[in-house]
Amino acid sequence: MTDAGELADLVVPWFARNSRDLPWRRPGFSAWGTLVSEFMLQQTPVARVVPRLLEWLERWPTPADLAAEAPGEAVRAWGRLGYPRRALALHACAVAIAHQHGNRVPDDVDQLLALPGVGAYTARAVASFAYGRRHPVVDTNVRRVLARAVAGQAEPGPPSTRRDLEAMAIHLPDELDDARSFNAGTMELGAIVCTARSPRCGECPLKEVCVWRLAGYPDYTGVRRAPQKQYEGSDRQARGAVLALLRESASPLAADAFAAAVTDGERRERILTGLIADGLVVRDPAGFRLP
Structure with a gap:
């Protein structure tokens, strides 16, 4: 079992050296921009999100700007990002922020969770990345890193919000900046190194402590999620x-x-x-x- 704190000691400096230059990581990027990016990034690759995000924020730099438009304009501007109900939810979210929160994205997880379309991941991602609050943030990439490095499994088991958040919280540093960097760094590690297929273990900062690697890369034998339905012709x-x-x-x-x-x-x-x-x-x- 990897000791608490050991992962952060390796991931945080790695992330400082290897993080991609993405809009939501730049100084001064707004909390609204972070929220929009999190909506767009759900099941959509970063490369497709970035240009659409920048267009969106140029047109609607605050929640009130979007709330003043008809919901259909959000759907129109969403383009081909996929899962367009996210656009409707984001519009409803903008209306709630503009009318209930003085046009300011909340920094409290419970208030974020009360917004339309905001779930456990998005609420904690906004609180952590936009406001520096200390919360564990868990997405598919984080779950994969923890499954391999800590549990010694080739793949994470079925998702469980409570279990997954507890697993990440064990390793979360106390210092706020380090906690935010550890959240973002673990995601980055899963996205570009500890990938689902063809992980680049030789480049991984966790290679000396990864339980899965030290065990000889055993195959996954647990419950698998149902394969995604074919898109073509659907x-x-x-x-x-x-x-x-x-x-x-x-x-x-x-x-x-x-x-x-x-x-x-x-x-x-x-x-x-x-x-x-x-x-x-x-x-x-x-x-x-x-x-």
């Missing part, structure tokens, strides 16, 4: 095609405008009904439009 792809047409149109579209994107009429109706139920599309007398 309803999710069809939903994206419908939304793309609506983002590009300044006026409502009739149902037959989506025929080329979703050729099967029954499926097209199902897609539109689902998008309406999710609040991403509105039906009015002129046709279908963004909310």
